[in-house]
Amino acid sequence: MNMRRFFxxxxxxxxxxxxxxxxxxxxxxxxxxxxxxxIPPYTPTMKDGIGQMIKAFDFExxxxxxxxxxxxxxxxSSLKIALFSTVLALLVGYPMAYGMARAPxxxxxxxxxxxxxxxxxxxxxxxYAWVGILSNEGFxxxxxxxxxxxxxxxxxxxxxxxxxxxxxxxxxxxxxLPIYAALDRLDESLxxxxxxxxxxxxxxxWLVTVPLSRSGIIAGCFLxxxxxxxxxxxxxxxxxSGTLMIGKVLFEEFFNxxxxxxxxxxxxxxxxxxxxxxxxxxxxxxxxxxxxx
Amino acid sequence: xxxxxxxxxxALTLGxxxxxxxxxxxxxxxxxxxxxxxxxxxFSTKWYGELLQNEAFLDxxxxxxxxxxASSTLATILGTMAxxxxxxxxxxxxxTLFSGMIYAPLVMPxxxxxxxxxxxxxxxxxxxxxxxxxxxxxxxSMCYVSVVVxxxxxxxxxxxxxxALDLGCSPFDAFRLVTLPIIAPAVISxxxxxxxxxxxxxxxxSFTTGPSSTTLPIKIWSAVRLGVSxxxxxxxxxxxxxxxxxxxxxxxxxKRNAVxxxxxxxxxxxxxx
Numbered sequence: 035m036n037m038r039r040f041f042x043x044x045x046x047x048x049x050x051x052x053x054x055x056x057x058x059x060x061x062x063x064x065x066x067x068x069x070x071x072x073i074p075p076y077t078p079t080m081k082d083g084i085g086q087m088i089k090a091f092d093f094e095x096x097x098x099x100x101x102x103x104x105x106x107x108x109x110x111s112s113l114k115i116a117l118f119s120t121v122l123a124l125l126v127g128y129p130m131a132y133g134m135a136r137a138p139x140x141x142x143x144x145x146x147x148x149x150x151x152x153x154x155x156x157x158x159x160x161x162y163a164w165v166g167i168l169s170n171e172g173f174x175x176x177x178x179x180x181x182x183x184x185x186x187x188x189x190x191x192x193x194x195x196x197x198x199x200x201x202x203x204x205x206x207x208x209x210x211l212p213i214y215a216a217l218d219r220l221d222e223s224l225x226x227x228x229x230x231x232x233x234x235x236x237x238x239x240w241l242v243t244v245p246l247s248r249s250g251i252i253a254g255c256f257l258x259x260x261x262x263x264x265x266x267x268x269x270x271x272x273x274x275s276g277t278l279m280i281g282k283v284l285f286e287e288f289f290n291x292x293x294x295x296x297x298x299x300x301x302x303x304x305x306x307x308x309x310x311x312x313x314x315x316x317x318x319x320x321x322x323x324x325x326x327x
Numbered sequence: 328x329x330x331x332x333x334x335x336x337x338a339l340t341l342g343x344x345x346x347x348x349x350x351x352x353x354x355x356x357x358x359x360x361x362x363x364x365x366x367x368x369x370f371s372t373k374w375y376g377e378l379l380q381n382e383a384f385l386d387x388x389x390x391x392x393x394x395x396x397a398s399s400t401l402a403t404i405l406g407t408m409a410x411x412x413x414x415x416x417x418x419x420x421x422x423t424l425f426s427g428m429i430y431a432p433l434v435m436p437x438x439x440x441x442x443x444x445x446x447x448x449x450x451x452x453x454x455x456x457x458x459x460x461x462x463x464x465x466x467x468s469m470c471y472v473s474v475v476v477x478x479x480x481x482x483x484x485x486x487x488x489x490x491a492l493d494l495g496c497s498p499f500d501a502f503r504l505v506t507l508p509i510i511a512p513a514v515i516s517x518x519x520x521x522x523x524x525x526x527x528x529x530x531x532x533s534f535t536t537g538p539s540s541t542t543l544p545i546k547i548w549s550a551v552r553l554g555v556s557x558x559x560x561x562x563x564x565x566x567x568x569x570x571x572x573x574x575x576x577x578x579x580x581x582k583r584n585a586v587x588x589x590x591x592x593x594x595x596x597x598x599x600x
Binding site for chain 1 (some may be wrong): 332334335336339342345346347349352353356365367405408412416419425428429432434436437438439442443444447448449452457462463465469473495499500523526527529530533544548551552554555559560566567571573574575578582599
């Protein structure tokens with residue numbers, strides 16, 4: 035019995051230690067190393083002995099990140115893009131979640147499935163679908179030219195606007211689902227009570243519905259913000275060379291420049307930035323779980 | 328039913344149009360005979376034919392499926408174990424660290440996971456290829472499986488297990504005969520989730536792949552970076568079709584099971600009176 039329990043705990047534990055936690059320490063270690071023209075392209079390695087290795091550590095790569103303004107611009111621009119996309123996703127997602135929660139009971143499973151279905155389809159394909167829509171001779175420009183709204187094609191593709199559209203589009207289900215769950219639990223008699231007590235419909239919405247769906251809003255926002263911050267595919271495919279995002283910088287630093295120590299330092303800083311929203315998100319989830327029990 | 332419902336209907340219509348229009352256009356234009364993807368020139372299935380002739384894509388598809396089956400099966404076993412440990416394991420040394428390691432990969436940027444795994448594989452001298460992608464995919468998808476399975480484990484009545492133990496089952500038999508059938512739907516959806524995550528992954532696979540093992544997303548990525556192509560539209564349509572059929576039939580099955588469970592309950596109540 036005890037052997038079995040030990041085995042049950044040890045197997046997934048060791049797996050995660052070896053393939054999740056230890057790799058982070060390796061990233062951290064390499065971020066403190068110097069670039070070398072060899073394979074692997076960094077010094078020092080463990081072969082030189084631990085003492086030698088630690089002696090050679092320095093914060094050169096982190097200093098480099100602060101001197102080259104490419105990096106801090108990329109961090110700032112990632113934060114800005116992630117923040118604005120989260121707000122946009124909330125503005126699009128909240129009315130949808132609200133509409134779903136107020137829809138007739140028998141429609142809800144179908145609506146729910148329609149929200150979840152895109153989540154199961156390939157992320158890459160969904161982003162790619164926008165290339166054909168947003169490009170200069172794409173569907174959107176064709177349509178707008180045909181209706182006569184514009185006379186020259188709009189340049190949306192390869193701009194930050196395209197990145198916003200892409201992020202809102204791919205992460206919208208993550209915004210809708212927690213808000214819908216919160217609105218679905220909401221006791222409608224509370225809204226009726228507010229109206230009986232003289233609130234207008236709008237006032238009842240802002241004073242009752244929105245505060246009571248707060249935990250859903252917070253969860254949805256973090257579920258969009260956190261992955262958007264390190265996003266690589268969307269800025270690379272839709273943003274072109276003009277859009278600076280840190281996930282893309284890391285990828286290029288690693289594959290194109292082959293500067294592993296700097297790529298690792300970029301990753302360490304990104305992780306430090308993410309710790310705050312991740313902890314806030316976990317806290318929100320815990321509070322919600324406690325409120326339910 | 329309510330006065331503002333025109334607003335709800337508009338929000339839902341526009342929202343779903345936004346979610347589905349891009350994919351609908353992609354599907355329609357995969358049947359376009361013109362090489363110019365955005366100019367309609369008549370119905371044709373020739374891009375599907377060309378896709379089937381394209382051996383690079385077929386090879387990549389086979390590798391992707393192998394990786395997805397292997398990693399999702401491993402992830403389901405490990406993830407179910409982890410869920411059981413989290414929900415039923417009681418206290419043990421490093422429990423907080425363990426649950427942290429289950430939840431952290433869910434919110435970790437893919438570039439960081441990919442980079443860290445690659446550095447590990449190089450550090451221990453493991454050649455990159457199918458094996459390393461399987462290891463990488465198993466690691467992040469086992470966390471998703473464990474979240475799905477543990478939510479099911481939390482909600483079910485523990486006394487059922489205890490009854491089996493009282494009636495003389497060994498703990499393993501109690502798990503096999505009582506717990507497993509009850510959590511089976513969650514285990515299956517966990518497997519499906521892990522499978523799709525693996526099929527879909529570009530970033531982590533790019534980091535952990537070797538020269539001989541190109542997966543389908545990597546192949547698609549290198550093609551779409553050059554712009555829209557009708558062959559990729561055809562491939563996308565096939566993938567969207569498979570997912571749509573899968574999700575709709577899964578929801579029909581679960582609906583039928585729910586109806587059946589309800590009927591069983593009613594029959595049991597009738598029997599009791």
